[in-house]
Amino acid sequence: MSLDKSTLKRVAYLARIKIDNSEIDKMTEELNNIMKWVEKLNEVDIEDVQPMTGVSSMTLREREDKVTDGGLEDKILSNAPEKIDGSFTVPKVIE
Amino acid sequence: MTKITDLGVIETLEGLKSKEFSSEEVVSEYLKLIQSDSKLNAYIHFNGEKSLLEAKKSDQRRANNNSLPLDGLPIAVKDIFCVAGEKTSACSKILENFIPDYESTVTSKLWQAGGIYIGKTSMDEFAMGSSNETSYFGEVINPWSSDGDALVPGGSSGGSASAVAAKMAPIALGTDTGGSIRQPASFCGAVGIKPTYGRCSRWGIIAFASSLDQAGPITRSVKDSAVILQNMAGFDTMDSTSADIKVPDFINSCSKPIKGMKIGIPEEYRLDGLANDVQNVWESGIKWLKEAGAEIIDVTLPHTKYALPTYYIVAPAEASANLARYDGVKYGYRSENIKDLEDMYSQTRAEGFGAEVKRRILIGTYVLSAGYYDAYYLRAQKVRTKIVEDFTMAFNKCDAILTPTTPTGAFKIGEKNIDPVTMYMNDVFTVPASLAGLPAISIPSGLDAKGCPLGLQLIGKGFDEETIFSIGSILEESANFKNI
Numbered sequence A: 001m002s003l004d005k006s007t008l009k010r011v012a013y014l015a016r017i018k019i020d021n022s023e024i025d026k027m028t029e030e031l032n033n034i035m036k037w038v039e040k041l042n043e044v045d046i047e048d049v050q051p052m053t054g055v056s057s058m059t060l061r062e063r064e065d066k067v068t069d070g071g072l073e074d075k076i077l078s079n080a081p082e083k084i085d086g087s088f089t090v091p092k093v094i095e
Numbered sequence B: 001m002t003k004i005t006d007l008g009v010i011e012t013l014e015g016l017k018s019k020e021f022s023s024e025e026v027v028s029e030y031l032k033l034i035q036s037d038s039k040l041n042a043y044i045h046f047n048g049e050k051s052l053l054e055a056k057k058s059d060q061r062r063a064n065n066n067s068l069p070l071d072g073l074p075i076a077v078k079d080i081f082c083v084a085g086e087k088t089s090a091c092s093k094i095l096e097n098f099i100p101d102y103e104s105t106v107t108s109k110l111w112q113a114g115g116i117y118i119g120k121t122s123m124d125e126f127a128m129g130s131s132n133e134t135s136y137f138g139e140v141i142n143p144w145s146s147d148g149d150a151l152v153p154g155g156s157s158g159g160s161a162s163a164v165a166a167k168m169a170p171i172a173l174g175t176d177t178g179g180s181i182r183q184p185a186s187f188c189g190a191v192g193i194k195p196t197y198g199r200c201s202r203w204g205i206i207a208f209a210s211s212l213d214q215a216g217p218i219t220r221s222v223k224d225s226a227v228i229l230q231n232m233a234g235f236d237t238m239d240s241t242s243a244d245i246k247v248p249d250f251i252n253s254c255s256k257p258i259k260g261m262k263i264g265i266p267e268e269y270r271l272d273g274l275a276n277d278v279q280n281v282w283e284s285g286i287k288w289l290k291e292a293g294a295e296i297i298d299v300t301l302p303h304t305k306y307a308l309p310t311y312y313i314v315a316p317a318e319a320s321a322n323l324a325r326y327d328g329v330k331y332g333y334r335s336e337n338i339k340d341l342e343d344m345y346s347q348t349r350a351e352g353f354g355a356e357v358k359r360r361i362l363i364g365t366y367v368l369s370a371g372y373y374d375a376y377y378l379r380a381q382k383v384r385t386k387i388v389e390d391f392t393m394a395f396n397k398c399d400a401i402l403t404p405t406t407p408t409g410a411f412k413i414g415e416k417n418i419d420p421v422t423m424y425m426n427d428v429f430t431v432p433a434s435l436a437g438l439p440a441i442s443i444p445s446g447l448d449a450k451g452c453p454l455g456l457q458l459i460g461k462g463f464d465e466e467t468i469f470s471i472g473s474i475l476e477e478s479a480n481f482k483n484i
Helices: A007-016 A021-043 A073-078 B009-017 B022-035 B050-061 B105-112 B158-165 B180-189 B220-233 B276-291 B303-325 B341-352 B355-368 B371-392 B420-427 B431-436 B466-480
Strands: B043-045 B074-078 B116-121 B170-176 B191-194 B214-219 B264-266 B295-299 B400-404 B442-448 B453-460
Touching: A007 A021, A007 B355, A021 B264, A021 B303, A021 B355, A021 B371, A021 B420, B009 B022, B022 B050, B022 B074, B022 B116, B043 B158, B050 B116, B074 B158, B105 B116, B105 B170, B105 B220, B116 B158, B158 B170, B158 B180, B158 B214, B170 B180, B170 B191, B170 B220, B180 B191, B180 B442, B180 B453, B191 B220, B191 B466, B214 B220, B220 B442, B220 B466, B264 B276, B276 B295, B276 B400, B276 B442, B276 B453, B276 B466, B303 B355, B303 B371, B303 B420, B303 B431, B341 B431, B355 B371, B371 B431, B400 B466, B431 B453, B442 B466
Parallel strands: B074 B116, B074 B170, B264 B295, B264 B400
Antiparallel strands: B043 B116, B170 B214, B191 B214, B191 B442, B400 B453, B442 B453
């Protein structure tokens, strides 16, 4: 499977990273080299092997369903690039 | 006369205890070094006022006979740990001005034990790199560099390893996802341990690959690492994969005999073309452990060669999800050059992330995307299972595994930047233990052909850091490695 330029553009859109046209050739080549290298994994027999998401075998803990904090509006907004009246603000989305 | 800044963790704590010097004096000495550093670029931020204030409080506690286990000890912190009120950026432009309002669990435990924050150390951007060259704040220099031949400190915890090796901190915190504590420790001639996954809380550490990330100390001796790990490990409800397992006495395990222990040597780590200097240090390590009464046995880890490709699917996949939060809305950088909301996201991320971070987000997005998930991500997760099974089988026969930490010593700045895969090969010996979540320590054990440090890695069973501390202490004593 090779990663072509149109796939790269699609993936960049999914990842919300703008890519300059001048970067596309080099990036496609770099990513393709990496993807070719990982294809070595096709040699491994994975029939009947369970996939693992992580090494911890414990079950997720539960806790009582109650509010443990709150009232942190100022702290949460303290690093916001733009804020108005206790809200994050973004460019207008509705005409 | 020995300078205060020549002292390691235990020596500094002894000096403070015997009132040979005060914490204020120790902290002042380190701050002078940090302020005047024009060579290494190991630190990116410090807050002298805060550090000195905390040092005075510590001295007061000692005067009142109320001292804590690490009271007055300066601790440098990799820029990936949130320290309340201090800029925390993971060395990325996208978080350049981020000031967390909260403290990571690990740093919080260390401050509660009396440790003093001394500054933030540089790292590869979002811990993605093996040379510290991807830091937004510039390259860090390995203190073992000779004039006109600047070497990398390794990465991603390169600033921490460089600072500790250059005696600009008695201890620095690191994090390790695929080798980011062990590889820079090896390159700089320091001790670095990645504990078992789940041993230290990940809460408040900027996430890279959540199924792999672990925090650990970088120090100049094995026992110093044991003292620090003792104080940073432990169960935390804020991290869903934190292990509710009692933390054993690591300090005590540093002086236990290893007679009769079985040490596995994996044949798969004898790579074709493994450099002679690395091979020789490995052979010396085997000899030292034999002399100390350990039994050396051959073990096999057949899927070793698949570990790196597996890692370069699993880690970018997790990173692409973790780094989706940097969108210019809630915190961090926002591009000014925007037309609409969609543009704000993609332009902010294009300007805010460096080349290697973008590369990994794109790979991660690709392997998780419709049509490619089974072929790449699911397959990698299954191969990961095989890699873990290899270790389980090997540990039925041995107590710990001895390997080189890195395939070479430190390289020159710019030398391995040419293509990503060449850079990735640096982690060939460290990534397998990461995928299996096992504890692993790098001990400086010899020199390469250029006269720069080489480390040996000991991999232990899950939640058995004690054994690698015991064996590591023997390696350390036998190697008799001389710091700069």
